[in-house]
Amino acid sequence: MRKLLFRGGTRCLGTFLLVTFFSPAILATPVQLAQAVTIAQSSCDSPSIQPAGARIDELVVKAREYTSSRNREKALETLNQALDLLPSLKNVQTKAELVRDIVITPDGDTSLLEKLVALYVEAEQKEQLSSVLAKVLPVAQSLSSGYSFIKTSTLSAIAYHYATIGQPQKSLEILPQSLQVVNSLQGAEFKLIALIEIAETYLAAGQREPVPAILAQSLQLAQAFEHSNPSRKAEVLGRVAIAYAQAGEYDQALEISKTIENAPLYRSNVLGAIASQYAQKGQMEQALQLVQGLDAGYAKAKTLSDIALNYLKAGEQDKASNIFSQAVETARPVGETLLAEIITQYAAAGQLETALNTAQTINNPESKAKALSAIALLYTKAGQQTQASQVLSQAIESAKAMPDAYFQARLLKDMIDNYVKVGRYEDAFQIAQAIQGDTVDIELSKPFVLQDIITKTVEAGQNEQALQITQLLDKSDIGSRNVALQRIALSYAKAQQFDKAIQTAQMVENYGSTYFYQPRTLAAIANEFLKRGQTNRATELYTQAIQVANSLETPSNKAEALAAVAIEYTLSGQQDKASALLSQALQVAQTQEDNSYILQAIADEYIKAQQYDVAFKITQAMRDSYEKTNKLQEIVSKYLETGRYDGALQFINIYETPAEKVGLLLAIANKYIQTGQTTKATEVLAQAFQIAKTIEGPESNILVFRVETDSQGNRISATEVDDPADRGSFLEEIAVKYAQAGQYNQALQVAQSLESTATRNQLNQRLACYR
Incomplete structure (x- = not known):
């Protein structure tokens, strides 16, 4: 060789x-x-041997990315594409592993399907999940006996999700199938886990009759289970005990908890969970009696908090206040992260003043900022804006006291996201002002976060508010202002508010890397006129856009601006005008000794507009062979991706x-x-x-x-x-x-x-x- x-x-x-x-x-x-x-x-099972499996895995990864960015529509669309391909897989192992990764994810993380369900339930659009559940169900049902644990777990999970989206009858059709598969499982622990999942899903679907027999079988397996690590034995018994408590069988749950040995912390957690179940069913005295015997501070504090919240639901304010105070004092020595969580939950139950007073006693700046931010948002939702503003200012000051710039920025970004979700864009902007300049993550930098706020404001149709926020941007950051103004102008145009659109476009300055923004924005507004048959107004704006582009003195700026207008001609179907204007732009670019930078910038804009054929022709004119090759590779990848x-x-x-x-x-x-x-x-x-x-x-x-x-x-x-x-x-x-x-x-x-x-x-x- x-x-x-x-x-x-x-x-x-x-x-x-x-x-x-x-x-x-x-x-x-x-x-x-x-x-x-x-x-x-x-291996005949490697990804290189299973091309369809590789494609499905690629789609699943994309769907995960969409759920992480909360883009539920794209996540659902991409997951549906993956599920359409899944039945065609011939290799049963690959199919089983992909179903597992989509539905249950055994590594302890929340599964892709579970995250997607949560997003749609939060958006009150859970009926849209029927299609994805209907597609994954037959694939799970088709798994052979060699993958029994994956099969029963995925069937139970799918049944649970059907109950979550309000289709319990569908759940009850699936669960007997899952129960039947359990009998073929090898290994007591696997069988036990599967049985408990089935019992929990029956309860979620409102069907209690089969549960006692399933739990009895689970208990038998748990009692026979042996392991050298006492925590494993404790975990098995604890899951059965908690399942009995969920089914309302408290005496049995307590008897099982007594058999947990050599794992005091875990036993306390189990007793705390049983006490919380008592409280949820309104049996407060039993819950309090049980919680007083807990040794572990974390479990005791969490359980006291649950009892306090259930007292509030029952309308017993004084008792709730007393138990909340006990929860707070129990949580303090455990840690202020837990304390902030308990305070936030109490505030969410409507006890804003008490929660606020308690939050102000937190010493850790991060925990304090989280609690105060959540309380401020709750004041906003309650219509108490003056108090909300004051508490938000306190939260921001507390966050600014954090010593690490990265963690400070991450916390502030989380606070911003929470305010953006409820449409409080000006509050989000106020929080963003506290972000420091030094952070290693570009997505946590102040300019990026501010642009994101403005983008979200525009997407919500709040153009006036977006314009007000844009005018508050740093005057020296002209590029960021231009980007924002372009988005707002186009949003006005799409809403047929053309006068405001043009006024906003004219606010865009010819500056830096955004020289072409004003001419392109004017041309994009012209396209909106065209869509509504207002040809004369469109022609006027196109002419104005070209005049602005031609007025630019620097050849690179002029070329980019002319090409930007050409893109809008292309998008409006005026191909002849687009070609003529692009030719003019390329001629300007060719006057430069090294045209690669200009042409690369123009090609990038055409790629963003998904005009890959034109981007290809532009790239061919680049003189730098290395840059040309790289850009061609990028364009080819776009062809393949689409x-x-x-x-x-x-x-x-x-x-x-x-x-x-x-x-x-x-x-x-x-x-x-x-x-x-x-x-x-x-x-x-x-x-x-x-x-x-x-x-x-x-x-x-x-x-x-x-x-x-x-x-x-x-x-x-x-x-x-x-x-x-x-x-x-x-x-x-x-x-x-x-x-x-x-x-x-x-x-x-x-x-x-x-x-x-x-x-x-x-x-x-x-x-x-x-x-």
Whole structure:
């Protein structure tokens, strides 16, 4: 094998970058590359063998990201796409693991489905979840006996979610299926957990009759369970005890708690949970009697807080106040995080004055700020704005006393998010003013947070308020003001408030990186006029936008501004005018010795507008080959992300080396395979095979990275990995893709073209997975 040595750890050649960029399993490091090859060769269940599974996993990751950003519509849409593909998976292990990751997530984190349900319940749109539950249910039902625990747990979880969204009858149809699967489970602990989940779901669905028998079976398993770690035994017994309490069987729950040994902290938590169940059912005396015997401060404080809240629900104010005081004094030595939580819950129950007085006694600035911020928001909801403003100011001052700038900014951002949720944008802006300049996270920086507040205000249709907030921005931050003013102007235009839209657009200044904002904003407003048939007004604004663009003296600014107006012409369907104006912009750009920066900026705007064909043509005119290659890679990725695989094929002819061409063809073929378009995939692979055979040099190369030498220049150590861009690697990948597309014979033919017998034999072992 020929070794290629690269000091400094990376090689910036177009071929290597392209191949790495377009690899179906994009690899971050050479070590990962070596590991991936080993896995692929040893397992028929690896992601490289299951392309549909890889696509589903990709969609699930995106759905998680959408839930994290609270974009419930996109999360639901993306999860539905994943679930549409899930039934087509042939490998039962991959299918079971994907169902598990979507529905139950065994690592203790909240599952994707659970987070999505919570978002829609919070938005009072829970009926929209029926579709996703209906899609995942048959997949869970189809799992074989080898995955019984996943099957019963996912069925129980789905049933629970049906109860949550107000369809208990559907839950009751599913639960007997889950119960039937439990009987095939191996292992007492697995069976016990599954039974408790079923019992809890029956209770959530309002059906109590089957619960006693299920809990009796759970208890029998728990009592027989043995483990060297007493906490594990305690946990098993505790879950059964709490389940009995939830079912109203308090005596049995208490008897079970007595059998928890050598785990006093856990026993206290269980007794606290039983006491809370007493309180929820209105049995306050029993709850108080039980809580007085608790040793653990945390459990005791939490339980006293629950009892106080239940006294409030029962209208017994004096008793609630007395028990709340006990909860506060019990929580203080435990920690002020717990204290703040108890205070906030009491405030949420309507006891604002008492909660406020108690919150002001907290010493820790972070805990104090959290409690005061929550109380201030509750005052706002209660219509007591004067008091709300005063408490919010106290919360901000407390947050500013935090010593760490990062944690301070994160807390302030959480406070801002809470105020934005209820439409208190000016309060959110006030909080943002306290953010310091030094924070390592750009999303926690003051300019970013302020822009986010204004964006949310505009999205809510509160344009006047957004404009007022924008005018409060730092006068020297003209760029941020321009970004905000553009959003507000367009929002006015879409609301057909054209005079305000134009007035706002004219407030945009020609400055810095936002020189093109005013002409583009004017052109975008013109588009809104066009949509409503007001052609003359639209023409006037287009003309004004072009005049502003042409008035800019710096060529780069003028080019960007003209291109920005051209984009709006494109979006309005005026292609001839768009082409003419873009040509003028490109001519201006070509007058510069290095046009790459200008053209890259223009291409970026077209990419944002999803005009990838035009972005492609603009990028081709860039003189800097390195920047050109990088931008072309970005555009190709957009074609692939948006499903425009045929369009991505046009890039083949712009690349010079065979390796670059093959890398792109393999990426396109992989997408065709993931989406079930195997005929097109086969056509692309045939083209890739012919080109791959022309790659010069030895069949296999070794890349050498991270070379360390001694003082005389002798090599001490280095990392060596297979070159993913050599002829042999490409031929192997083409063969595997043929097999994934169902063309096993073609895969074998490609394998036979390998010169190395050892490589060919290894590849044939991999291909055997597809027979």
